[in-house]
Amino acid sequence: MSLYRPLEGDSTLPPQADVVVIGGGIIGASTALELAERGHRVALCEKGDIGAEQSCRNWGWVRRQGRDPAELPLAIAARALWAGLAARVGFDAGYTESGILYAAANAREMANHEAWFAKARGFGLDSKLLSAAELAALFPGTGRRFTGGLFTAQDGRAEPRDATYAIAQGARKQGAALLTSCAVRGIDTTAGRLSGVVTERGLIKCGAALIAAGAWSRLFTGNLGINFKQLPVRGTVARIEHSGPAPEFAVGGTDFAVRKRRDGGYSIAVRNANIVELGLDNLLLAPDFLPALRTGWRELRLRPGLPFLRSLVQQRRWRAGDITPFERTRINSTAPYRHLPETALKNLIAAVPAFAGARLTSAWSGIIDTTPNALPVISPLPLPGLFLASGFSGHGFGIGLAAGRLAADLVTNATPFLDPTPFRFTS
Numbered sequence: 512m513s514l515y516r517p518l519e520g521d522s523t524l525p526p527q528a529d530v531v532v533i534g535g536g537i538i539g540a541s542t543a544l545e546l547a548e549r550g551h552r553v554a555l556c557e558k559g560d561i562g563a564e565q566s567c568r569n570w571g572w573v574r575r576q577g578r579d580p581a582e583l584p585l586a587i588a589a590r591a592l593w594a595g596l597a598a599r600v601g602f603d604a605g606y607t608e609s610g611i612l613y614a615a616a617n618a619r620e621m622a623n624h625e626a627w628f629a630k631a632r633g634f635g636l637d638s639k640l641l642s643a644a645e646l647a648a649l650f651p652g653t654g655r656r657f658t659g660g661l662f663t664a665q666d667g668r669a670e671p672r673d674a675t676y677a678i679a680q681g682a683r684k685q686g687a688a689l690l691t692s693c694a695v696r697g698i699d700t701t702a703g704r705l706s707g708v709v710t711e712r713g714l715i716k717c718g719a720a721l722i723a724a725g726a727w728s729r730l731f732t733g734n735l736g737i738n739f740k741q742l743p744v745r746g747t748v749a750r751i752e753h754s755g756p757a758p759e760f761a762v763g764g765t766d767f768a769v770r771k772r773r774d775g776g777y778s779i780a781v782r783n784a785n786i787v788e789l790g791l792d793n794l795l796l797a798p799d800f801l802p803a804l805r806t807g808w809r810e811l812r813l814r815p816g817l818p819f820l821r822s823l824v825q826q827r828r829w830r831a832g833d834i835t836p837f838e839r840t841r842i843n844s845t846a847p848y849r850h851l852p853e854t855a856l857k858n859l860i861a862a863v864p865a866f867a868g869a870r871l872t873s874a875w876s877g878i879i880d881t882t883p884n885a886l887p888v889i890s891p892l893p894l895p896g897l898f899l900a901s902g903f904s905g906h907g908f909g910i911g912l913a914a915g916r917l918a919a920d921l922v923t924n925a926t927p928f929l930d931p932t933p934f935r936f937t938s
Contacts, residue, residue, distance in 0.1 A: 512774075514875060515567035516676040517560060520691030524712045528554040528688070530922055531708040531720040533695045533731070535559075536566040538900050538907055539723035540678040541915025542922070544600070547685035551923065554715055555679070555687055556708070558694035558727075559841035562675025565725055566908065568877025570748060571671050571770055571778060572761055573909040574611050576638055576663040580630050581886055581933035582906065585913045587634065588929065592912035593669060600681025605670035605773040610760035612650060613661040614862075620765065624661040638663040650758060654864045657764075668761055668770050671908060678912070694837035696829070697734065698897065705896030709831040711838060719922050721898045726843070726878040728901035729792065730836060734828055737892055738938050740799050741902045744881050745786040745845060749852035749874035750776050756865050767858040769866075776872065779855045785879065785905075786848050789815045790822030799883045847874035879905045889917050890936035898922050899936055 530546050532539045535557025543555040555561075573593055575586040590608075597603045615621040628640055641649065641660040649662065683689050690710070699707035699714060707716040724731055732739040750772070757777065761770035768782045787793070793800075826836050852874035860866045882888065882902035887910075889900045900918040907914065917934070920927045 513672075515560065515563045515672055518676055518679060518689065518691065520557070520561075520693065521688050524690065524693070524710065525552070525554050525688050525715060527716045528552045529718060530554075531556060531695070531715050531717045533708070533720060533722045534724035534727070535561040535675070535679065535689070535691065536564060536723065536725050536907070537562065537675045537678065537911035538725075538903065538914055538918070539721070540675050540682060541911045542721055542723060542900065542918040543687045544678050544682040544685065545915050545919035546922070547682045547687040549919065549923065553682065553687040554690060554717070555682065556690045556693045556695050556710055558692070558837040560691055561679045561689065563842045565877040565879060566675045567671045568746070568748060568875055569671050569905070569908045570761075570768060570780060571668050571772070571908065572611060572666070573606065573669055574663065574666040575636055576611050576661060576666050577613065577627055578906070579886060582910065583631060583634050584929045585910045585917070588916070589910045589913035590665070590667070592916070593667065596677065596912065600677050601684065602673070602677030602680050604674040604677045606667060607669070608665050608667040609771070610662060610664040611666040612646075612758070612760055612762045614646060614650065614653075614762060614764045615658045615660050616655065616765045617658055621658045624659070628661065636663060637665050650762065652756070652865050653862060654860075655764075655862050662760075669908075670773050674908070692841065694835055695731070696833070696835050697831040700894070703895065705894055719896045719898065721900055721918055721922055723900045723918070725901060725907075726880040727837060728880060728899065730825075730827065732892070732899070735894070739888070739899065739901070739936070740796055740883055742787070742792055742796060742800060742881050744879040744905075745788060745848060745876050746780070746879050746905070747784075747786075747848045747851040747874065747876045748778055748780045749847065749855055750872050751779055751856060751866075751869040752776050752872055753866055753869040755868065757863070762863075764862050767855060767862050769859055769863075777869070779859050781851050781855045781858060784812060784851060787813050788818035789813060790818050791825070792822065803883050803885065843878055845876040845878065847876050881905070887914060887934055888936050889914055889921065889931060889934040891921060892936055893938070
């Protein structure tokens with residue numbers, strides 16, 4: 512089974528649009544849906560296929576629990592949008608509010624949950640701190656002694672394979688043009704303002720454009736002379752078949768994560784095992800990311816080697832008539848990282864012996880777009896008419912619908928439905 516649902520793009524390039532959205536992941540599709548529903552002419556340009564990169568390769572969690580307080584308003588708004596998505600677009604993305612549990616293995620992890628709980632107290636969430644006994648009652652049959660946990664019953668899950676497809680089809684029903692295998696090479700300007708977008712298939716005149724290109728965003732903005740501070744991180748996920756007892760809610764422990772899938776299997780991962788394949792940008796942005804590395808080093812594994820050499824010859828500048836890196840790599844489809852799928856299953860069985868006998872059926876990797884403070888940038892850029900929604904740091908799937916709403920507000924100069932200040936662009 513493919514990781515994403517193929518969606519045939521429109522054959523005709525529109526000569527004009529009110530807004531061009533650059534990137535067909537969940538952020539771009541959500542923004543296109545919002546704009547089209549408001550009556551704007553929208554063209555969504557995707558270099559490969561809709562939802563084919565990180566939008567279909569993530570864990571599928573839709574959570575408010577554990578979010579940075581600055582991001583919580585987006586996460587809270589996203590929950591309501593997920594709940595109404597099927598009725599809104601006429602396609603089901605498998606959204607279910609089954610709950611999410613964080614299981615703390617020691618006092619340090621429990622203290623982190625308690626600190627977050629104190630910060631989030633004023634947001635009206637249904638999150639609960641659990642004692643060791645309460646966690647054991649909620650999550651019986653564990654193979655480890657947990658210190659306690661954090662549980663949010665109204666957090667949920669959805670299907671990455673279906674979600675962006677559903678959102679994009681909803682945008683199409685509202686009149687948006689969906690242009691696949693249509694890389695954007697650059698922009699056109701008139702009198703110092705954006706006036707069009709140059710694609711490999713021709714020019715689309717427009718008054719505004721949004722860059723929602725995920726891990727490709729830094730490369731695209733760099734060609735425009737804009738220094739967007741973003742680095743790629745590689746995450747690996749696997750699917751297992753399991754016929755025994757298992758929780759309905761998603762669970763994250765120190766070294767494992769698991770969520771039930773609509774197809775009857777389970778998605779699993781080694782929690783806190785994201786891979787940083789060192790490249791030139793890691794050196795260029797080291798001063799900006801060093802504070803995050805100091806506090807989050809337990810979650811990252813640094814890997815030097817061939818990626819660094821490839822980064823030295825990466826094409827970083829081109830003209831509108833040139834073949835671009837986006838056309839040379841239509842879909843960044845990386846293999847699962849070494850033994851992480853087997854390790855994920857081993858760790859899961861150690862934590863939940865009921866999964867003994869589960870069978871690995873597939874595994875994959877995706878590239879997560881990260882920022883120094885792990886908050887997304889949803890903001891105007893220095894060039895009038897150009898906007899950015901990227902750097903979601905592994906949170907984009909869960910908050911994508913709300914991020915698309917905020918991006919649509921900014922692009923159309925509407926009153927933002929929440930304060931965009933935490934997500935503003937800084938050079």
